Amino acid sequence: VNxxxxxxxxxxxxxxxxxxREKEKAAxxxxxxxxxxxxxxxxxxxxxxxVDAAFGGLKAExxxxxxxxxxVPVSAFKRHELRSVPPSEVFRTLTSSGTTGRPVSRxxxxxxxxxxxxxxxxxIMQHFVGKDRLPMVILDHENAVTDRSSFSARxxxxxxxxxxxxxxxxxxxxxxxxxxxxxDAYLAAHPGGRILFFGFTFMVWQHALQALAAAGRxxxxxGGILIHSGGWxxxxxxxxxxxRFSAEARATLGVSRVLNxxxxxxxxxxxxxxxxxxxxxxxxxADVIVRCPLTLRALPxxxxxxxxxxxVLPRSYPGHSLLTEDLGEWCDVDDEAAGMPGRSFRxxxxxxxxxxxxxxxxxxxxx
Amino acid sequence: xxxxxxxxxxxxxxxxxxxxxIASLEAFLEGAPGQSRAxxxxxxSAALDALSRALLAHPRLKRDxxxxxLGFWLRRSNVAALERDFxxxxxxxxRVPAGLVFHVAPANVDTMFIYSWxxxxxxxxxxxxxxxxxVSPLMEDLLVSLDALFTSHGEACRGNVFLTYGHDDAVNxxxxxxxxARFVWGGDETVARLRATxxxxxxxxxxxxxxxxxxxxxAVAYLAAKPEERERLAGQMAADIAPFGQMACSSPQVVYxxxxxxxxxxxxxxxxxxxxxxxxxxxxxxxxxxxVRRLDYGFDAAARGAALNLRHQSHTTQVVAASAxxxxxxxPCGVGLLNHAALRSVGDLVPLVGRHxxxxxxxxxxIADRAKLAEDGGRAGIDRIVPVGSALDFGPxxxxxxxxxxxxxxxxVR
Numbered sequence: 001v002n003x004x005x006x007x008x009x010x011x012x013x014x015x016x017x018x019x020x021r022e023k024e025k026a027a028x029x030x031x032x033x034x035x036x037x038x039x040x041x042x043x044x045x046x047x048x049x050x051v052d053a054a055f056g057g058l059k060a061e062x063x064x065x066x067x068x069x070x071x072v073p074v075s076a077f078k079r080h081e082l083r084s085v086p087p088s089e090v091f092r093t094l095t096s097s098g099t100t101g102r103p104v105s106r107x108x109x110x111x112x113x114x115x116x117x118x119x120x121x122x123x124i125m126q127h128f129v130g131k132d133r134l135p136m137v138i139l140d141h142e143n144a145v146t147d148r149s150s151f152s153a154r155x156x157x158x159x160x161x162x163x164x165x166x167x168x169x170x171x172x173x174x175x176x177x178x179x180x181x182x183x184d185a186y187l188a189a190h191p192g193g194r195i196l197f198f199g200f201t202f203m204v205w206q207h208a209l210q211a212l213a214a215a216g217r218x219x220x221x222x223g224g225i226l227i228h229s230g231g232w233x234x235x236x237x238x239x240x241x242x243x244r245f246s247a248e249a250r251a252t253l254g255v256s257r258v259l260n261x262x263x264x265x266x267x268x269x270x271x272x273x274x275x276x277x278x279x280x281x282x283x284x285x286a287d288v289i290v291r292c293p294l295t296l297r298a299l300p301x302x303x304x305x306x307x308x309x310x311x312v313l314p315r316s317y318p319g320h321s322l323l324t325e326d327l328g329e330w331c332d333v334d335d336e337a338a339g340m341p342g343r344s345f346r347x348x349x350x351x352x353x354x355x356x357x358x359x360x361x362x363x364x365x366x367x
Numbered sequence: 368x369x370x371x372x373x374x375x376x377x378x379x380x381x382x383x384x385x386x387x388x389i390a391s392l393e394a395f396l397e398g399a400p401g402q403s404r405a406x407x408x409x410x411x412s413a414a415l416d417a418l419s420r421a422l423l424a425h426p427r428l429k430r431d432x433x434x435x436x437l438g439f440w441l442r443r444s445n446v447a448a449l450e451r452d453f454x455x456x457x458x459x460x461x462r463v464p465a466g467l468v469f470h471v472a473p474a475n476v477d478t479m480f481i482y483s484w485x486x487x488x489x490x491x492x493x494x495x496x497x498x499x500x501x502v503s504p505l506m507e508d509l510l511v512s513l514d515a516l517f518t519s520h521g522e523a524c525r526g527n528v529f530l531t532y533g534h535d536d537a538v539n540x541x542x543x544x545x546x547x548a549r550f551v552w553g554g555d556e557t558v559a560r561l562r563a564t565x566x567x568x569x570x571x572x573x574x575x576x577x578x579x580x581x582x583x584x585x586a587v588a589y590l591a592a593k594p595e596e597r598e599r600l601a602g603q604m605a606a607d608i609a610p611f612g613q614m615a616c617s618s619p620q621v622v623y624x625x626x627x628x629x630x631x632x633x634x635x636x637x638x639x640x641x642x643x644x645x646x647x648x649x650x651x652x653x654x655x656x657x658x659v660r661r662l663d664y665g666f667d668a669a670a671r672g673a674a675l676n677l678r679h680q681s682h683t684t685q686v687v688a689a690s691a692x693x694x695x696x697x698x699p700c701g702v703g704l705l706n707h708a709a710l711r712s713v714g715d716l717v718p719l720v721g722r723h724x725x726x727x728x729x730x731x732x733x734i735a736d737r738a739k740l741a742e743d744g745g746r747a748g749i750d751r752i753v754p755v756g757s758a759l760d761f762g763p764x765x766x767x768x769x770x771x772x773x774x775x776x777x778x779x780v781r
Contacts, residue, residue: 046670053669054677073666080670293658294681306659325659352656 008032012285017123018340040318043084047318067298071321077105110316117269135190136165139199139208141172153265178211195224202234221254270311279344286311384529385517402493402526403464410523416443460780464491466547473553474499482761490774493526573773578616578725586626586634588731601641603756609649613701620699621706631709646682653681657702664700722748728755
């Protein structure tokens with residue numbers, strides 16, 4: 001691996017995950033991402049073609065701002081093999097948990113990248129949960145992680161977070177029903193202790209909070225933390241927003257904190273947690289840019305556009321600068337109230353899908 | 368057919384126009400025989416003229432490019448031109464209407480159901496027009512105007528009905544058994560589905576499979592054109608691709624520049640920047656979903672190695688293909704994206720076209736170029752060679768067929 005690329009990431013991971021103000025951060029991030037751009041350009045044909053066609057090639061002189069760096073749309077991971085290491089060095093392939101029949105993202109990790117991701121996650125989790133590993137209840141079932149050769153995003157997410165808990169137990173049965181006996185026994189074995197709960201937003205709501213409510217049950221107050229991720233889209237139908245979700249989670253699971261994070265399989269480890277203001281916060285080794293989908297221009301604070309996520313972690317695949325399909329806006333820079341310097345943002349939802357009626361759908365989609 | 372009728376998802380039949388006066392489809396079918404008229408009967412030409420005036424006075428339709436085009440197409444002078452064309456065809460006898468025509472209209476072009484119906488209506492037929500179940504606001508406005516026409520021109524419009532129903536092979540079978548001609552628009556899957564439905568042994572079928580279209584511009588002719596003429600060409604190109612999200616079969620997806628590579632490059636570098644304002648003028652506010660689709664498509668073409676250069680703007684995306692062979696996507700993007708490629712000569716287009724190609728729009732091609740392209744490209748599959756700006760002009764010669772032949776029977780007289 002290119003020395004300067006490795007050093008920059010290591011340096012950023014060595015310090016506190018939220019310790020830098022935006023300007024100081026950009027000064028460290030920019031050279032690291034510049035080096036990564038050159039690293040991937042030299043190693044991935046697909047990436048090189050994208051940079052050549054869409055960005056007029058690699059800049060000879062160093063990039064002057066984060067906004068100037070080339071990016072790749074996340075959808076490219078569904079259709080192309082984006083890889084910057086030979087196949088023999090691929091240690092694990094992550095896949096997104098797509099709908100059956102739809103193409104899934106494939107993300108190729110070598111040992112170095114996987115190690116960086118794990119390290120990054122440790123830094124962030126320790127910031128929010130503390131260094132002590134808490135007893136942990138996973139609001140999902142075991143089968144989600146059993147296929148180790150080809151991880152889904154769900155399995156990878158669970159395994160990634162699981163290492164921060166002690167003696168983790170799965171709260172759901174494979175049929176998604178809530179295993180009350182198992183959870184009760186686990187809580188009884190850890191009396192008075194803070195519990196770390198983790199799950200995906202929709203599944204936490206549907207199969208834990210709703211299931212417990214239907215059974216008229218509440219877990220004893222334990223002062224613990226619920227960490228959840230995965231987006232609100234499926235909950236829009238049920239009209240469940242962040243506030244209601246958090247209130248019900250506190251009441252039903254007996255936790256005192258509920259933390260949401262935004263992340264994606266294409267940038268595992270580079271997660272954006274909610275800060276005290278309820279906005280998502282970029283750690284020192286990552287950042288976010290908002291772009292107008294019409295012009296691709298970088299937008300100022302408060303204007304909605306497509307989120308572009310930057311991370312120094314991806315070395316084995318060109319995923320260090322990705323244009324997502326999520327709409328959002330950035331809220332604050334160095335928000336003192338949030339207690340953390342750096343940039344924070346909000347996710348508003350998915351980019352609108354265009355309804356394009358091709359020649360051949362007179363009957364096919366009409367019924 | 369041995370398969371039981373597909374009743375899954377069967378929706379009731381909804382009669383869209385006329386809104387009253389037809390008790391049921393069965394009642395309509397019973398009365399249909401004997402409803403045909405002589406071709407170009409005055410009452411029917413007058414009815415279409417009235418419809419034309421209604422559309423061109425409609426607050427929304429007159430402002431909609433597709434609605435306004437339809438309004439102009441239906442006006443008396445154009446109907447008179449269609450009549451002259453119809454009557455000019457030398458036939459050894461007399462043309463009479465086919466009888467009852469069953470139209471299955473496409474979902475991608477909102478106004479198509481009226482074009483298909485109007486041609487058949489003028490030929491003197493009774494008509495059943497099946498619309499997509501997803502009636503768009505534009506179609507809704509057109510149906511309201513049609514309903515008014517059934518009231519004001521009831522006698523001329525008798526024997527015509529516009530309806531919709533869901534995924535229902537039983538209804539398709541009933542209408543196919545009753546009709547004298549079946550017109551199936553809208554892509555390979557619909558054609559295949561209808562083709563599996565038996566047709567009355569006496570009836571004929573005209574089906575319009577999925578097609579693609581392209582454009583050819585002579586680089587030298589473009590570079591010789593004055594700036595105003597270049598500007599007009601961009602406006603005409605925009606007129607061909609702006610309506611229906613560029614998803615009409617006749618809207619070009621690729622522009623082939625003909626000339627020396629340096630000339631082609633120079634011509635495109637002048638023409639390219641003219642497209643964004645031209646499209647913005649046609650489309651107004653840009654659509655975010657369309658922009659995301661273009662972005663995705665453009666980056667995908669780049670990642671595949673099919674694109675050398677990508678230029679993404681609010682209403683348009685310009686993709687410069689790595690080679691002429693790679694210029695046409697398997698699955699067109701539409702919504703304002705044009706692929707560009709260079710060719711040495713018009714003849715180089717011939718190996719790139721097939722039976723799935725419909726229209727070639729052109730700028731700067733000589734009569735000889737067009738004749739040669741019609742001969743060689745025509746054998747390969749091209750159906751239509753028209754100037755840039757005329758891609759969406761509907762007429763009785765479509766997809767390589769003379770629709771007058773399909774809409775009439777010929778009574779031989781000796």
